Amino acid sequence: MKRMLRNLISNAFYRFNVLRGVTHKGVRILCYHRVNEISGDYLTVPYQNFEMQMHHLAKARYRTVGLENILKGEMTGREIVVTFDDGYLDNYEYAFSVMRKYGFVGTIFCVLDHIGKADYLGLDHICEMAQSGFSFGCHTKTHPHLPEIGIDQKGIEIVQAKKALEDLTGLPIQYFCYPYGEFDPESVSVVKEAGFFGACTNIPGANRAIDAFRLERTEISPEDSIDDFRKKLAGGFDFMHRALHAVRGRS
Numbered sequence: 001m002k003r004m005l006r007n008l009i010s011n012a013f014y015r016f017n018v019l020r021g022v023t024h025k026g027v028r029i030l031c032y033h034r035v036n037e038i039s040g041d042y043l044t045v046p047y048q049n050f051e052m053q054m055h056h057l058a059k060a061r062y063r064t065v066g067l068e069n070i071l072k073g074e075m076t077g078r079e080i081v082v083t084f085d086d087g088y089l090d091n092y093e094y095a096f097s098v099m100r101k102y103g104f105v106g107t108i109f110c111v112l113d114h115i116g117k118a119d120y121l122g123l124d125h126i127c128e129m130a131q132s133g134f135s136f137g138c139h140t141k142t143h144p145h146l147p148e149i150g151i152d153q154k155g156i157e158i159v160q161a162k163k164a165l166e167d168l169t170g171l172p173i174q175y176f177c178y179p180y181g182e183f184d185p186e187s188v189s190v191v192k193e194a195g196f197f198g199a200c201t202n203i204p205g206a207n208r209a210i211d212a213f214r215l216e217r218t219e220i221s222p223e224d225s226i227d228d229f230r231k232k233l234a235g236g237f238d239f240m241h242r243a244l245h246a247v248r249g250r251s
């Protein structure tokens with residue numbers, strides 16, 4: 001019943017967007033967490049689904065780019081950004097090999113204190129992926145709820161974490177991602193002052209009038225069929241996701 005309703009609404013908005021000719025306006029930033037063969041987790045997109053989704057992007061002639069490209073505004077309408085939150089080891093073990101096959105690159109937001117721990121990327125993985133064109137961003141030091149912590153703690157989670165990630169990896173860490181998609185005005189100010197060029201939220205949608213510190217993303221769910229994925233790329237789920245986001249306050 002839930003699936004039927006989801007299909008009905010997304011189909012209606014997909015057709016509505018096609019009629020309005022807005023399916024390819026704005027750059028879409030996809031949001032993944034985990035990709036592997038152990039299903040049943042709301043953060044995990046099954047490996048086979050991920051493979052089909054990347055195959056679809058390649059067939060539809062999408063070009064994966066970094067966040068810096070979309071902020072520069074050098075767009076042709078076929079660009080897409082593929083992001084992964086939290087820095088799980090399966091991003092290397094599963095997603096990386098699939099994406100490399102298609103010549104795709106991604107952006108991974110690491111939590112500083114998780115690097116090298118069981119189930120998370122280690123420094124060697126990060127360096128190997130960076131050499132293949134992947135970008136790395138900051139997802140704080142410990143993954144807190146940013147609006148719930150004070151200014152000093154925000155400095156540790158945002159400013160110090162950026163510096164520590166740069167020192168550890170030797171890579172430029174230019175983009176930030178708010179844990180749980182939660183941010184308050186103070187967090188946004190600290191992110192700007194830390195020298196980041198932009199930050200990802202969980203606000204659903206494509207980035208048309210680009211606000212660098214409130215970049216919108218499209219979450220890919222474990223249950224998405226390839227038809228759902230195609231509709232998500234065209235904005236068929238945006239209305240439904242925005243409504244859910246407004247109700248929950250976050251996603």
Ligand SMILES: [Zn+2]
Pocket residue numbers: 085086139143179180
């Ligand atoms: Zn996260």
